[in-house]
Every structure is written in structure tokens, then in C-alpha cells.
Amino acid sequence: MSTVATSQIKLTPEHARPRASVRSRLQDALPKIVLAPSFAITIVFVYGFILWTIYLSFTNSKTFPSYVLTGSRAYQRLWGWTFDTDPPSSWYTSITNMGIFGFLYIAICLALGLFLAILLDQKIRGEGVLRPIYLYPMALSFIVTGVAWKWFLDPGLGLEQTLHQWGWTSFHFDWIKNKDFVIYTVVIAGVWQASGFIMAMFLAGLRGIDGEIMKAAQIDGATTFQLYRRIVIPLLRPIFLSAFIVLAHLAIKSYDLVVALTSGGPGGSAWLPSNFMYEYTFKRNEMAVGSASAVIMLMTIVAIIVPYLYSELREKPR
Amino acid sequence: MSAVTTPARNASGGMNVKTLNRIVIYGLLALFALFYLMPLFVMLVTSFKTMDEIQNGNMLALPKAPTFDPWLKAWGETCVGLTCAGIKGYFWNSIKMVVPAVLISTMLGALNGYVLTKWRFRGATLVFGLMLFACFIPFQSVLLPMATILGSLGRFGVTLQNATGTSFGLGNPTVNLVFVHVVYGIGFTTLFFRNYYEAFPTELVKAAQVDGASFFQIFRRIMLPNSMPIFVVTVIYQFTNIWNDFLFASAYAGTGDSMPMTVALNNVVNTSTGVVEYNVNMAAAMIAALPTLLVYVLAGRYFVRGLMAGAVKG
Numbered sequence: 045m046s047t048v049a050t051s052q053i054k055l056t057p058e059h060a061r062p063r064a065s066v067r068s069r070l071q072d073a074l075p076k077i078v079l080a081p082s083f084a085i086t087i088v089f090v091y092g093f094i095l096w097t098i099y100l101s102f103t104n105s106k107t108f109p110s111y112v113l114t115g116s117r118a119y120q121r122l123w124g125w126t127f128d129t130d131p132p133s134s135w136y137t138s139i140t141n142m143g144i145f146g147f148l149y150i151a152i153c154l155a156l157g158l159f160l161a162i163l164l165d166q167k168i169r170g171e172g173v174l175r176p177i178y179l180y181p182m183a184l185s186f187i188v189t190g191v192a193w194k195w196f197l198d199p200g201l202g203l204e205q206t207l208h209q210w211g212w213t214s215f216h217f218d219w220i221k222n223k224d225f226v227i228y229t230v231v232i233a234g235v236w237q238a239s240g241f242i243m244a245m246f247l248a249g250l251r252g253i254d255g256e257i258m259k260a261a262q263i264d265g266a267t268t269f270q271l272y273r274r275i276v277i278p279l280l281r282p283i284f285l286s287a288f289i290v291l292a293h294l295a296i297k298s299y300d301l302v303v304a305l306t307s308g309g310p311g312g313s314a315w316l317p318s319n320f321m322y323e324y325t326f327k328r329n330e331m332a333v334g335s336a337s338a339v340i341m342l343m344t345i346v347a348i349i350v351p352y353l354y355s356e357l358r359e360k361p362r
Numbered sequence: 363m364s365a366v367t368t369p370a371r372n373a374s375g376g377m378n379v380k381t382l383n384r385i386v387i388y389g390l391l392a393l394f395a396l397f398y399l400m401p402l403f404v405m406l407v408t409s410f411k412t413m414d415e416i417q418n419g420n421m422l423a424l425p426k427a428p429t430f431d432p433w434l435k436a437w438g439e440t441c442v443g444l445t446c447a448g449i450k451g452y453f454w455n456s457i458k459m460v461v462p463a464v465l466i467s468t469m470l471g472a473l474n475g476y477v478l479t480k481w482r483f484r485g486a487t488l489v490f491g492l493m494l495f496a497c498f499i500p501f502q503s504v505l506l507p508m509a510t511i512l513g514s515l516g517r518f519g520v521t522l523q524n525a526t527g528t529s530f531g532l533g534n535p536t537v538n539l540v541f542v543h544v545v546y547g548i549g550f551t552t553l554f555f556r557n558y559y560e561a562f563p564t565e566l567v568k569a570a571q572v573d574g575a576s577f578f579q580i581f582r583r584i585m586l587p588n589s590m591p592i593f594v595v596t597v598i599y600q601f602t603n604i605w606n607d608f609l610f611a612s613a614y615a616g617t618g619d620s621m622p623m624t625v626a627l628n629n630v631v632n633t634s635t636g637v638v639e640y641n642v643n644m645a646a647a648m649i650a651a652l653p654t655l656l657v658y659v660l661a662g663r664y665f666v667r668g669l670m671a672g673a674v675k676g
Contacts (some may be wrong), residue, residue, distance in 0.1 A: 050546065074578075075577060078474075078577075079477045079478070079489070081470075082474050082493065082552065086545075086548070087492070089504065089546075090504060091496075092507075093503070094499070101586060163387050168387070168391065177399060178396070179666065180655065182600060183658035185627050185654070186608060186646050187624045187647075187650065195404065195408070200402075201416075201421065202639065235590070241669055242668055289585075297500050297501070299634055307632060322505075334506070338500070339503065341500045345498060349495065354491075357494075
């Protein structure tokens, strides 16, 4: 009897006050309600828009979007162009540039970053001064970097002119005006901007290595070179991976640097796929072709990033 | 005899090698410091020279008669496209765009990070993964649909303007850019706060819950007061990124009076009419670089932490 009574007493308040129940249910749902707008925005403006772009790449949109599917015409046009067409296809130029730029930019940044980090890790006096100097270009915009290097590399004003004045009159450096070499000037400016940051990543990695391991190796008679080659660099593998991801991602997105440094280069010879996409979509009224190139850029990033994110997120299942 | 001399020679030789090593290391470090400083140095000295000195002098020489005129001209007189009123207006455009975009995206990131770590639900990792991937997409793959949407919102704004007298900011390029930067910035801000709050003791949140504190009370009283470092990191990261953006700016506010600083600078430098005033160009570039450089000088440690957090998760 009494048990029934108590259970009734316990039950009644919840049933008698439905308001409280709504409120508590609202409280429970509140976190999801707070997160929902951000998530919805991401779904619509990222994933929805990507689908939209993919759709457009299968239409024959020119100046304005058209929504009549016409098959893979845009892709066939992209890949149908070759170097033999006259003038040479901008798409082939763009992806060749991407290959040259991507490879050199990533390789030089990694090598230089690691090299500087190792040098800085030798108990250097004045490290606190040098580190910010190596790293500050990362705070500048690509536009500012481009303007600065454009001036520095200009044959009539910059380095060449200066060396001529100093008496080295045979010195010749006009890559920035040369359609075959202009992409290498983009590499120089890009490396200048990002290598300091890669150095900081490697330095953080070096500082994280257990000193005991180094000492043990030194006691075993390893030379400094062996120490770094056999022990330190293998231990930095995760940093190499992160740095590679950062650089690959920066390389594929590079757009501003080409614009500011070279204005596209002579005849578009410095274009990267991102410049190709922008020009074809917004300036040459070839929206479908532009979209197709954007899809190809996206696929390249997906191939690099998704396995990386998947492994990163899976490592910490909680 | 040899037994006596060899160790001695080795010892002194060892000393020499060591000193030599140090000299080489310091030499290399100094050389690279020059490499990184050179463009900034050239930009800076050029911006204080007269055109005459630029054409006849050495790029690396210090200005003989330093003049502040190029800076004044860049700020107030130089031509951006057809309007010749300097870059000051565009500088303020950037400020007007950056401040709300940074504040909104940071606040949303803080709330998202709080939910994703302290109010976990099924599928939270998937939600986070989808938001995180959004940070890495090449923006070219969303550029055109966004342009289309902003275009129709602008037309709707005109209709509203005619009907009610105000467009509610629809179609305003600065508002558009704020929106775009918030949308494509929340992935990063969420990442920052999620990783930071992950390490924050959940017991404190649980205890507060038992005491009857609500969702927002816990956020305001417990999480926020302990989030200062990550707020600084996120604000700096977002500020630098949004201030330096060129792609969105040129696509959605590429012409007219509402251009942000980066686009205006690019126009100043690439204006082909008349004599190219290199000193004014360099002064304009310095002005465009100053805000982010200032942040870097004042809070470099946090700047680096932000970059790292964006690069290496956890």
C-alpha cells in the first residue's frame, strides 16, 4: 500500500507538470540545437555547393549557369586539349605547372625547413631572434609577398640591376619575364613564405624527442650525421606527414601568389589550376569547363586529405 | 714520438673542427636570415625613397633623403582603378569585414567545440569530421555556387529595398564577405576549440551539471573564463587568414568601392596607366602588411600555436 503511494507520489509531479518535461527535453536537445546551424551551414554551403559545382561541370554552362545535363563534354574538352594545339592549352600548362610547383615547393620547403630546424637545434645563441625572422613571411598575404618578390626579381629594378651596379654586368636573371621559367619564380616566393613555418614544425618535433635516446646513440659512438640520419629523422616521420599535408594543401590552393607575382605570366604561362578555374569561370565565360577544373582540384585534395583525416580521427576513438 | 704527438694534434684539431662547425652553423643561419629579411628590407627602404633615387640608385641602398610622401600618397591619393583617393577606404573596408567575421566565427567555434567535447552525442565524430574536411577543400569548388547565391540574395535585397526602404544588408559586398568568411571559417575555429576543450576536465562540467547549472551557464561560468589562450590563438589565426584572403575578395567584391585591402593593393600595383610609382606601390604593400605583421610581432607565440593547431591536430 505504502509502496504504491510513494510510487504515485514520485510519478505525479512529472505527469502533472508537462511544462517541466518540455523544458528538460529542450535542455537535453540544447547542445544539438546549438551545433545545428553550423552543421547545416557546412552541409549546404560546402557539400551542397560541391554537388552543385559537380552538376555544373556536366552541363554546357557558358556565361550563365545552365541546368541541362550534356554529359562529360567539359571534361573531354579539358583533357582533349594538348600542347600541340595552338596556342598551347592553358589546362596542360596549368597542370604541368602544378606538377613543377607542387614538387619543388614541397620538396624544398621540407628540406630547408628540416635543415634550418636542425641548425637552430644546436643550442644557438640568439635563437629567439632568428626564429621569428624565419617565420614572419607566414603572416604576410600572398599578395604582399608577390608584390615584394615581383620587385626583387624584376630584371630592370631588382637583383639583376643591383648586381650590374656592383660590377657583375654579365649577370642575367629574367625568369619572371620568361614564359619557360616564370613558374620557378613562384616556387622561390612560395618557399620564402612557407619554409619558416615548416622549420617551426620540425623544431617543435625535435624538441619533443627524448634526450636519452640521443645520448645513448652518442655513447654508442654515432657521429652527428649518423645520429640525425638513423635516429632523429625517422622519429620525425609524423611531422613529415603533417608538413606534407599542409604544403600540398597550400600548393593546390595557391592562386593569389601567381596573380600578384606574375599576373599569370606571359600568355598565362604561370597559371596553376586555381588560376585556370578562375579565368575560365569568371572571365572567359566557360563556366562548365571552369567547374570541371574545380572538380579535378577537389578530387586531388580528397585523395590526399581524406585518408589522413580518417586515420587521425580514428586514432582517438572516444 | 708519433704516439705522443698524435693525441695532442687530435685534441687541438678537434677544438678547431668544433669552432669551425660553430662558425659554419652561425654563418648559414645568418645567411638564411638575410634571405628572409631581404624582400621586407627592400620593400621598406624603397617606400621611403623618391622616384629619382629609385631609378638611379641601388635597390639595397638606404634612402639618402628619406621621405614619407609615398606613404601619404598611397594612403590618400593613389589610384585604384579609376578612383584616385588612396587605399584608406579599402583599408577600412577590410577592417569592417574582418572584425565581425572573426568575432562571429570564433564564437561559433567556441560553442561547437564545447558541444562536441562536453555534450557528446552519437555521430559527434562524424559531424566533426564533416566540418573538419570543409577546412581543406579548395574554395574553387564552391566559388561559383556561392557567387550565384549571393547574386540572388542581392536581387532580393533590391526588392526589399524598394518595398521596405532597407535591404537588411543583402547585396552589400562587405556583408557578403563576412558571411562567406564565417561559413568557411567555422571548420577551423571548431577544430581549435574542440582540441582545446578535449583536454579540459569533464569532471568540472559534470559537477556543475549535478549542481543544476544549465548548458549556457556552464559555458559562460566555467568554459569561457578558462579559454583565454585558445581565444587569442583563434582570433589571431582568423584575423590573419581573413585579412590576407584574396580569392573570395576578388570574386565577390572585386570591383567598386567595397574592395578589401588585398584586392585594392593588387589593383594599385597592376595599374598600367602613367608612370609606375614603385615607392607608392611598396608603401601600399607595407600598409596592407602592417596589421598582420603587428599582430605577429605582438603575439607571435600565439600566432605560431594557431598555425600548428591548424596543421597538427591534437
